[in-house]
Amino acid sequence: MQQHWVHSWAAMQQPAKATNLPSESFTLRQTARLSLGTSSHIRLRLSNAFGDRPLTIAKATIARSADNASGTNAVQPDTLHPLTFSGDPEACIPAGALVVSDPINIGGLPPATAVSISLFLPDGQLPGGIVTLHPGSRTTSWYYISGIEILVPRESSAFVLIGDSITDGRGSKTNGDTRWPDLLFSRLQTQPHEETSNSAPSISLINQSAGGNCVLEDSSGGPSVLARLDRDVLSLSGVRFAMIFEGVNDIGIAPPDPKIQAIIEKRLIAGYVQIATRLKAAGIFVAFATLTPFGAPREEDEGSNRDTTPYSHPVRELTRQRVNNWIRGHSPAVFDAVVDFDAVLRDPEDSSVLAREYDSGDHLHPNQAAFQALANHFPIDVFCL
Incomplete structure (x- = not known):
């Protein structure tokens, strides 16, 4: 063998x-x-x-x-x-x-x-x-x-996830291994796979995420995705699949000025294209996930605090929406698949905020129920290549 x-x-x-x-x-x-x-x-x-x-x-x-x-x-x-x-x-x-x-x-x-x-x-x-x-x-x-x-x-291979604190585990149980990638791996081990005679796909999940990480600039979350792509994906053994689930911090730490946000949007999209180009050149299947909401609720609920998420601002929300629309509209021209995590976690009555049942309380980070929802939503048929 x-x-x-x-x-x-x-x-x-x-x-x-x-x-x-x-x-x-x-x-x-x-x-x-x-x-x-x-x-x-x-x-x-x-x-x-x-x-x-x-x-x-x-x-x-x-x-x-x-x-x-x-x-x-x-x-x-x-x-x-x-x-x-x-x-x-x-x-x-x-x-x-x-x-x-x-x-x-x-x-x-x-x-x-x-x-x-x-x-x-x-x-x-x-x-x-x-x-x-x-x-x-x-x-x-x-x-x-x-x-x-x-x-x-x-036939075994690796699936690398590039992300920020949402993927790195903020909101999960310490030493509990309950991040959404952990839950996705559990699903892969238990759910029959369409093209492998009902056996689990032989795919490892590699979590290369960090809280505060950005696509474009180095930050408190370490080197940017553009700077770390070679070390964190391309240098790893057996990588066949990768997904990028980042950009919230790029938008959120930039001032809510329309001109500045327009620049961030342009650079972020250009960065996504560069990432996809480099990964696909290495023969890696590339998926991108849409950015999840970070707005504060419009109406005060008991125990809520509109100031808990510093990213919440209408100008930043417009940038997030435009970037997500670009992601949804550019597969397979730029990358191979889109995973619409925004659609999974957003409030059906207000797309700028997390659904109440998925909000950890700061209106930015999903909770444990949200992690399970993300794992359940991920289209595992992408591994049928």
């Missing part, structure tokens, strides 16, 4: 702020939940992408998390495996680089397995050094771990 490497988990890399440095300087134990499993081999990617000096890893191990739980320090001891890097237990990662571990036969892992990764840093966190991590995903933050690859049959 022919096999190849496919990413089963990844996290968008960002430079750490002083407020999200690890509490333990020398030993880091972190969990990550795979999507697809493997019957044999696995390997780990560690990143020093934003480091300003070399990072030494004295030793690294991987094991199955106790009780298959996320965010715990407990492991299943009999599953512990040491990792090596070109045969050496120690790895020195230059500033701006990453390292891939040697493959290990882990004995098989089922889908949705939580693994625990321990990193031992002999020098600790050097004062003033820049730490590479992924914060804010409603899982204990991931330091230096950028990806986990599995060896699987050739």
Whole structure:
């Protein structure tokens, strides 16, 4: 049987702020939940992408998390495996680089397995050094771990989601793995697939999203989509599908001035075209999702606050509507599919706001019920290629 490497988990890399440095300087134990499993081999990617000096890893191990739980320090001891890097237990990662571990036969892992990764840093966190991590995903933050690859049959592939806080997990349960991509993966594992003899499609879901992220400019949410596309999609193993669900922050942080918003709209659409062009050139199926509402309710309901979303403004809403109309009207000329998340979550009486049952309370971020609605709405027939 022919096999190849496919990413089963990844996290968008960002430079750490002083407020999200690890509490333990020398030993880091972190969990990550795979999507697809493997019957044999696995390997780990560690990143020093934003480091300003070399990072030494004295030793690294991987094991199955106790009780298959996320965010715990407990492991299943009999599953512990040491990792090596070109045969050496120690790895020195230059500033701006990453390292891939040697493959290990882990004995098989089922889908949705939580693994625990321990990193031992002999020098600790050097004062003033820049730490590479992924914060804010409603899982204990991931330091230096950028990806986990599995060896699987050739028909297996990866689906990468590029997004902001809505996809990264704001509003989900901490360490509960209830982001909408997690729920979509669960659906893929349980719902019969039209063209695969009623078996689940062999597709991993890779969440490359970050709160506050923008398409056009670097921000508090890390590098822009245009800047991170190569690292977060094109460099990953086995990617066959990708979806872009971003643009709300580009519109929301720009002043509500009609002239400025017109510029943002033009640049955002141009950015979408660039993203689609680059991904399709790599043979990747490209979907775009419409932008969900961020307006405040027009009438005060008990407990509501019109000031909870700073993005709410009629001028910004016009930009969102025009961008969504462009997305709906430019498939397949520019990309391969449109996923109309706006239609799923908007209030049927007022398209500028989230439906009450899907509003987390800040009128910008969807709640857990909304995440399930997004997962249920996603057209899994796009994977029948």
